Amino acid sequence: MKIYTSLFPPIKGEIGPKTEVNESKCKTCNSLLESNFYKKIEYVFDDWNGEDLVKGIGCYLVSDRLKRILEDKKLKGISFKEIIVTKGDYFKFKSKAYQEEIPSFFEIVIVGTSKGPDTWFKKGDICNECNKPSWAISTEGIKAMVKSQDNQDVIPRQVYRDSWNNEDAFKLEDPADPIFTENFINVLKESKVKDVTYKEAQWV
Incomplete structure (x- = not known):
């Protein structure tokens, strides 16, 4: 079984103003106490060309279509949290969009854990x-x-x-x-x- 990192899907917009960050931090070292950076995410799309996996700052977002596929495959170590999807002021649908509205999107929350040497x-x-x-x-x-x-x-x-x-x-x-x-x-x-x-x- 091979393993991979630095998964980098396209960036199709930006984190929006309705996003809420987990601000619970250690008073001594300022480390985030929650495992997930965001309480709630708004993602503002600049365009959509049918992408089912996109990236935001510190998060991976999947369409409803891909979420259902991942759930059907019973992949382990992930859960999902629905996000707010918004269109930017100059939003465009592109030619490979497979439907006329942006689908619902969800944050992939990584819940799996493992260990490795301190290389990076x-x-x-x-x-x-x-x-x-x-x-x-x-x-x-x-x-x-x-x-x-x-x-x-x-x-x-x-x-x-x-x-x-x-x-x-x-x-x-x-x-x-x-x-x-x-x-x-x-x-x-x-x-x-x-x-x-x-x-x-x-x-x-």
Whole structure:
């Protein structure tokens, strides 16, 4: 089973003013205490060309069509939260839009967890108040974010196989992007989800 990270679908708009951020933070280290960054999301579309998976700041959003497919496939490690969909002032439907209205969209909430070595981010001190560590991006992490995955100098994102709970989407302890299994990526391919790039990760 291969694994992937840095899933990057198209950006079709921006986070809107009705969005509410989880602001519950540790008083000592300022770390977010909630696992999910957003309480509520509004996404303002600039255009829509039939994309079923789009990206916002700190979130992945899926159409109702793709949500139903992911649920039917019984993929593990994800849940869904409906968002507010809004059209921008100069919104346009493009030629490959498969219906006349933007469908409902949902945030993919990653609930799966696993562990890996500190390659892209280095763990710092543990906060005495919330028991969470600080994180700093490493030299390898900087290289990974600015170079192609094909560059031999880049260490791939790594996951301890014995920490994996058979989930198809999961986060590691560090603040980098979540990990997705080959099962998840194959569902995107079979569903003809457009314009999505990703990098291969590595079991250790």
